[in-house]
Amino acid sequence: DVKVTQSSRYLVKRTGEKVFLECVQDMDHENMFWYRQDPGLGLRLIYFSYDVKMKEKGDIPEGYSVSREKKERFSLILESASTNQTSMYLCASSSGRVYNSPLHFGNGTRLTVT
């Protein structure tokens, strides 16, 4: 089974801090994604990556950046955390194109910014 592991289940940070959310997948998947999940808004795509050192903006990239130095690891970075970034963050990976490969999700990181 594919395993997508997010390093923290819960995280509390202060406004202005730099925050790193880590995600690791163990199936040699090409593609990795970061979503945020908010009540009433569903899942919204922040960034995704097709390959090492490649990244593409999703629908809501503002205030975020990403890093993919190794194929199995995809990090989401909040350069200066703000309270409106309090959310559930979900990492996912897939082996191929979105239209023929299911996304495999981690269990999420619930981030609170105070």
Add this chain to the structure above:
Amino acid sequence: AQSVTQPDIHITVSEGASLELRCNYSYGATPYLFWYVQSPGQGLQLLLKYFSGDTLVQGIKGFEAEFKRSQSSFNLRKPSVHWSDAAEYFCAVGGGFGNEKLTFGTGTRLTIIP
């Protein structure tokens, strides 16, 4: 732009009753459609997907969905729900080659009563 509407925020059904969750999509070409389920405290898991061919697709856990192009719908059904089906369900639409964004709906929370 692609979009998904799930008009029901919360649905309650009795165990053993039938279920239908609604999903309407907007997409300019042939859509690729998905249903994902999120159990409490978990990431999302793919239930089923439609790419082409037979408009009635079967998924895991006894779920099925029917693609109706004329109604821009992809409703999820199950003939008899089990208490373990209590979860949040997300419909998603993605494009074909060159469009890697998977757009999710806002979700429908399903409660099962004895």
